[in-house]
Amino acid sequence: CQTGEVAADPQLYDQSYLSPVTIGNSELMLDFDTGSADLWCFSTESPAAQSAGHGLYNPSTGTELDGAFWDITYGDQSAASGNVFADKVVVGGVTATKQAVEAATSVSYEFTEDVASDGLLGLAFSSINTILPQPQTTFFDTVRNSLAKAVFTVDLKKGAAGSYTFGYIDSSKYSGAITYVPVNTANGFWQFTADGYSAGGSDSSTGRGGVAIADTGTSLLYLPASVAKAYYSGIQGATFDFRQGGYTIPCSATPPDFNVAIGGKTFTVPGSYINYAPLRAGSSTCFGGIQADTGIGFSIFGDVFLKAVYAVFDDSGSSPRLGFAAQ
Numbered sequence: 001c002q003t004g005e006v007a008a009d010p011q012l013y014d015q016s017y018l019s020p021v022t023i024g025n026s027e028l029m030l031d032f033d034t035g036s037a038d039l040w041c042f043s044t045e046s047p048a049a050q051s052a053g054h055g056l057y058n059p060s061t062g063t064e065l066d067g068a069f070w071d072i073t074y075g076d077q078s079a080a081s082g083n084v085f086a087d088k089v090v091v092g093g094v095t096a097t098k099q100a101v102e103a104a105t106s107v108s109y110e111f112t113e114d115v116a117s118d119g120l121l122g123l124a125f126s127s128i129n130t131i132l133p134q135p136q137t138t139f140f141d142t143v144r145n146s147l148a149k150a151v152f153t154v155d156l157k158k159g160a161a162g163s164y165t166f167g168y169i170d171s172s173k174y175s176g177a178i179t180y181v182p183v184n185t186a187n188g189f190w191q192f193t194a195d196g197y198s199a200g201g202s203d204s205s206t207g208r209g210g211v212a213i214a215d216t217g218t219s220l221l222y223l224p225a226s227v228a229k230a231y232y233s234g235i236q237g238a239t240f241d242f243r244q245g246g247y248t249i250p251c252s253a254t255p256p257d258f259n260v261a262i263g264g265k266t267f268t269v270p271g272s273y274i275n276y277a278p279l280r281a282g283s284s285t286c287f288g289g290i291q292a293d294t295g296i297g298f299s300i301f302g303d304v305f306l307k308a309v310y311a312v313f314d315d316s317g318s319s320p321r322l323g324f325a326a327q
């Protein structure tokens with residue numbers, strides 16, 4: 001029975017978190033993404049102009065999946081595509097001997113520019129894996145039956161290294177009880193229902209809850225437009241800046257804490273997490289960590305939320321569930 005733990009290293013402004021993964025005989029830094037289901041990496045097949053500065057997977061250690069190709073586009077319209085090899089993948093000591101490794105032959109500029117990241121490791125449900133003609137399993141699904149318990153946990157931190165564990169829950173990482181809620185897998189995400197939101201110490205609710213996904217691969221917290229509007233109405237100098245594509249606040253602001261009710265429990269995101277980052281280096285205007293989920297179709301509980309809690313992605317029972325506890 002396998003168990004393992006790997007560090008989650010924050011990038012600038014906690015824009016993403018990277019973890020070391022051994023693929024074949026290379027160690028790469030991958031962005032673990034519970035919002036997608038492809039394990040892809042820069043490779044010796046990637047054009048040099050696109051892969052300069054990145055760690056590369058050399059498929060010579062793998063076995064090509066003949067005729068298999070992949071092509072993925074993310075919510076931010078970044079994209080990547082390539083071919084597929086079966087190879088050994090090790091995460092924190094947990095080994096998948098024949099994992100589908102998606103070698104990139106083309107990536108969009110957003111990935112080229114993010115030189116710290118060598119690719120993504122998808123942890124959503126394998127039903128949304130993009131490999132054709134036959135979708136393959138995620139790392140978690142590949143090793144699931146060999147784990148002591150079919151779970152993985154997410155313990156992200158603000159501006160500090162957190163961790164992912166596979167196969168066990170670490171009771172030293174959270175306080176109080178874990179609150180579990182059912183997951184709807186119809187869209188391939190870890191999708192759940194949030195009960196409601198409120199700002200600051202007041203119980204003045206900023207709105208009813210709704211459908212949401214837990215997504216480590218998204219930096220911010222995207223909520224119903226009415227909830228975001230109500231939240232920022234309480235911050236002096238906050239405004240919706242069409243040019244920046246979202247709410248901005250003065251970097252000098254102290255936003256109120258933000259409360260989320262899930263499964264009858266309230267989880268608090270410290271207001272400081274919502275003073276996200278200067279629009280550009282030296283700017284006194286900061287981008288808000290809460291934004292409207294307009295056009296997405298559901299709310300996205302990205303890293304701004306996840307770094308305030310301990311999260312359990314549990315597929316050990318008759319149907320998947322999510323657990324949340326205070327950190």
Ligand SMILES: COc1ccc(CN)cc1O
Binds near residue numbers: 016035076218
């Ligand atoms: C350009 O960088 C990314 C784009 C999309 C995702 C997945 N939500 C993760 C990334 O690091």
